[in-house]
Amino acid sequence: MYMGSYALSAGLPGLLVSELFPINVKGSAGSICNFMGNSTGWVVGYYFNFLTEWSSAGIFFTFSAFCCANFILIATMVPETKGRTLEEIQASITPSSD
Numbered sequence: 001m002y003m004g005s006y007a008l009s010a011g012l013p014g015l016l017v018s019e020l021f022p023i024n025v026k027g028s029a030g031s032i033c034n035f036m037g038n039s040t041g042w043v044v045g046y047y048f049n050f051l052t053e054w055s056s057a058g059i060f061f062t063f064s065a066f067c068c069a070n071f072i073l074i075a076t077m078v079p080e081t082k083g084r085t086l087e088e089i090q091a092s093i094t095p096s097s098d
């Protein structure tokens with residue numbers, strides 16, 4: 001189930017990077033995004049067996065809590081990009097100094 005959900009969502013961070021960042025930082029941001037995605041995938045894959053020996057129900061609820069926190073973070077922090085220019089998106093992300 002983890003492998004299936006990982007495969008379905010593997011392109012989403014790259015899609016966000018391509019829509020939210022200007023051209024001059026897309027390469028670096030994409031590299032960091034790829035590194036973090038692969039690193040967290042490795043951590044989950046490596047520690048899952050150890051954690052299921054600890055408590056199979058506990059690890060399920062721990063991963064569920066991380067998923068819920070991630071959903072809330074994305075719902076509140078990631079801006080809508082449909083029909084907006086890059087400048088409008090950057091203005092909504094960057095705090096104004098006025």
